[in-house]
Structure formats: structure tokens, C-alpha cells
Amino acid sequence: MSLRIVVTVKYVPDATGDRHFADDLTVDRDDVDGLLSELDEYAVEQALQIAEDADDAEVTVLTVGPEDAKDALRKALSMGADKAIHVEDDDLHGTDAIGTSLVLAKAIEKAGYDLVISGMASTDGTMGVVPALLAERLGVPQVTLLSEVSVEDGTVKGRRDGDAASEQLQASLPAVVSVTDQSGEARYPSFKGIMAAKKKPVQSWDLEDLEIEAEEVGLEGAYTTVDAATERPARTAGTIVKDEGEGGKQLAEFLASQKFI
Amino acid sequence: MAEVLVYVDHVDGAVRKPTLELLTLARRIGEPVAVALGGGAGDTAATLAEHGAVKVLTHEAAEYADYLVVPKVDALQAAVEAVSPAAVLVPSSAEGKEIAARLALRIGSGIITDAVDLEAGDEGPVATQSVFAASFTTKSRVSKGTPVITVKPNSAAVEAAPAAGSVEALAVTFSDQATGTKVTARTPRESTGRPELTEAAIVVSGGRGVNGAENFAIIEALADSLGAAVGASRAAVDAGWYPHTNQVGQTGKSVSPQLYIASGISGAIQHRAGMQTSKTIVAVNKDPEAPIFELVDYGVVGDLFEVVPQLTEEIKARKG
């Protein structure tokens, strides 16, 4: 039987661009270039490796996001994923993590799955909670923050490097996995891959397709409210000295003046 | 006064510092009730009482160590149902955020992660967050359900505030999901004897400029002269020069010490994301154009192999 892998990928504003907020205090996704979150490339990579090791597997990439989010799907398809699903709906604007996990979970169920693979965190929101929320919603094991992952005989195994210890984890499929940027370099799309991606199917679903009411998502459905966003004042310019042989001593003098020594 | 649940992060009964900071924040909103789980849970009570916990709910069971995350969610949910708190505060570790998120979903609440400050507000607790690699500060609150908020280390001072801290056993029934993900082996991290990276008052970091694992001895010597923790950039970690547990930045640890010293680190946005909120920032870099200099209170343009050892010697001399 075929192994159905769904990879959740997010389209995010470029971190090296000038990220900011829109007037309604949501992340501005119009004025900054977007891309497939780099941390989700690791998820695509692990999905492709697991699929290559399985006899028969299919990798579907799934995103919830605006029109431009198709770029993220194309990138993942050009890396080697088989097909893509784009959940897009005007009513999704302003959806928070709880709402996003609802939409993703409904889409994953509709698509059919044995294994869900997510990134460790999105590079814009950096919450790192969606995979855990997906496991809770789908009612399947959560095997998250893996720096090493393998799937064999319906069992997923992996290593999770935590604060206090490194743990070996094991769970039966179906399951939700997330992988870290320690899991292995993501491949670059080949020219052949980029050409092939153009012919791969991208399905579009809206909230109605997923039987979700508009009030459950978007700014209105959000469980959290942002009341203010202020740009952090630029740090006041510090003192910069060139080392002429006394740089270490000058630095020590500064640290002493600040009472660190 | 309303009760505020505080999830206790502890290792065999030794309470970690971020939990004590949460007790300080919890007292701004209500009366702290601590929840301590797993081996040694009961041993946490004295420390928690000293820092303001009016009550300590404990539950010991093998499940907390043998299975991932879900048993702790089950317990915290039981505590929420028993106490009906005004808010639930959880330390912002990777695991803490996962526990908090699943709890929020179960109790029909919103979640805020990585708060760096917390105050009482007319419509519930107001959390301050630092976003987009710390280039923006936001104020937000949970608008539905019991607020569940995770708080970063070093967000508040640890304060003594003696309270009763009476220990009560928490009744927990594990859910069907609790045993879904088995922990088949655990290798505790070896202690270096240096302070915990996220909790340290001073962090001394090295990057690609350190140019080799053996050269990290220079960074460690400086750290030890200041009683500091050692950090590393991802470039240094990827090169295999220093362990990943010491990585500072977006995909490593986020630190907010009194003093951050970066040597041979350029200051890429992903690195800044993990250290930009440090109170005082110092850098040594041979490239005057390195972006890290935009952040510094004091910077030395020079070769770290000259500057850092001289600094270490001078600190030792001054400390006598």
C-alpha cells in the first residue's frame, strides 16, 4: 500500500527584507517579497528521502496562504514533490495559529494521509506550535523537532535534541512529524525538476471545500488580538575602536566602566 | 484573588530559573498556583513557596518521562479544570510551547508564545513580544478563553515572596493519546559546569571567525574569566566546532543577557533574532563593515586572536 505523505509548507516574507505590519496589525504580505519558508525546505527534503526509501509513496505539499503562496508550492514541486494543494480564501486573512491548524487539519484529512511532515517553525511567526496543534486535532501521535527521522513498517522513529537531553522517539503511523534544520541539507531544484514542476497538479480549495465557516478563521475568528506594534528604536550608535595593539585592554576598560568586571 | 497556573520546569525536583521568573509575573495577575509533574515533583515545593506559590499541585507518574508531551497536557488540563485560573503561564522552551498549544486547543483558548513581559490589563493579561528578529515590539492578549501564555527566560527578575506553597496531589487521568509517542532512550546532556545559555547574565559567543574547534578554547577562556555561558553562530555549529545546543539565533537558543560578546560573528539577521534584546552588546570583528557593529555598545575592529586573549588577561588581572 502506498505511503501518503503530506508536507505543510508556509509562504513567508523574506527575512532579509524589510518586514513590517499592515494597518490592521497583521503581517504585511504585500510589500515584501515572499518565499517558501527555509525551515520548511527541510520538511520537504525529509519527505522526499522517506518516499525514496519506501516502495510506493506519494508526497503532497500543502499550504494555506494568499495567491502568491503558489510560489512556495512550485518550489517544493520542483524539489521533487508529486502534487500540491493550495488552500486560499479571502476570509483567511488574519488567521492565527489555532485557526491555521484547523484549516490544515481539515485539508490533511480531505487529502488522506499516513504521515504529516512540518517544519520546526515558520520564519515569520516563529511559534513552533502548528505541528503539535495538528497532532492534537488529528488525534495522532506527535513526533516533533526531530534532527533525524526514519520510517519503516508503519513506524516512525527519530531523535529529538532537547534542552536537557537527547531523546529517541517512536510512534505508529499515522503521525505528525516536524523536523529541524539539523535534519540534513535540503536539495536544490534541478533544471529538470523545475521543468517537471510546471506540469504537476496544484489543487485549490477554499473554506467551503473544507466545510469551515468564515467566522471560525480570519481576524474575526482569531483567539488572540494584537493591540499595538511598534518598531524597536534603533540601538544608539556605540563606540567603535580599531585595534592598534590595545583593543583587548580598551574593551576591558569599557566592561569595567559598565561594572561587568 | 484569581489564581494563575504556573507550569513548573524542573529536573528531578530542581526548579529551573525561568519558572521562578514566571512566579514573579504571575503575581502581577493573581495568586500563583504551581503545577509540578514527574519524578521529584514534590521536592519543588519549598523553592516555589519561597517565590510566591500559594499552592503546588503535584503528580508523579512514569508516563511523564516515558512518553512525549501529551501526558503533561493531560495533567495541565486537569489542573485548569480543578482551579479555573485567570491565566496559564508556561516557560517558553520548545516543549513548553508544544504543551501550551495543545492545552489551549483543548480548553478552547488562544495562545501567545515567547512573551518577554506581562502585565495585568482591563481585558486580561497583556503580553509584550519581540518579533521580526526583534525589530518590532508588539502588545497582544488572548481574546477567547483562559489565556495561555509562554514566557521567555530572562523576562522578569526572580523575587523572594514567601507564600504557603501547600502541596496538593493533582488527580490526572491520562488520555488515549498520552502513550502515542514513546521515548525509547534518553541521553542527558553533559554538564559543562558553565551557566545555562538561556539563563546566563553574560554570554560569550564565537562564529566562523574562530576558525576551528580547537580555537574555541579562546572563547571559553574569556567566558570563564567572566563566569559566562558560551554561545556559537550557526556557521560555527555547522562546521562542527561547537555543539548545536550552544547555537544562538533563530533556530538555536534565544538569549537576552545583561552582556553579549560576539567574536568572529558577522551578525546575520537569523543570528540577531536570538541575541538582539541583550542589554549590552560587544563585538570583536576584523571587518569594519560587519553588520554586528550596527548593534554594538562597544566594538573592536581587529583580529579576535589578538583582542580576545588580551581581554581575558586584562579581566583576570583586574579581578586579581
Ligand SMILES: Cc1cc2nc3c(=O)[nH]c(=O)nc-3n(C[C@H](O)[C@H](O)[C@H](O)COP(=O)(O)OP(=O)(O)OC[C@H]3O[C@@H](n4cnc5c(N)ncnc54)[C@H](O)[C@@H]3O)c2cc1C
Ligand atoms: C532559516 C535559517 C535559520 C538560521 N538560523 C541561524 C541561527 O539560529 N543562528 C545563527 O547564528 N545563524 C543562523 N542562520 C545562518 C545565518 O544566516 C548566518 O549564515 C550565520 O549566522 C553566519 O555565522 P557567522 O557570523 O559565524 O559567519 P560569517 O557570516 O561567515 O561571519 C564570520 C565573521 O567573522 C569575521 N572574522 C573572520 N576571521 C576573524 C578574525 N580572525 N578576527 C575577527 N573576526 C573575524 C568576519 O569578518 C565575519 O564578519 C540561519 C539561516 C537560515 C536561512
Ligand SMILES: Nc1ncnc2c1ncn2[C@@H]1O[C@H](COP(=O)(O)O)[C@@H](O)[C@H]1O
Ligand atoms: N499557513 C501555513 N500553511 C502551511 N503550513 C503551515 C502554515 N503555517 C504553519 N505551517 C507549518 O507549521 C510549521 C510550524 O509553524 P509555526 O507554528 O507557525 O511556527 C511550519 O514549519 C509549517 O510546516
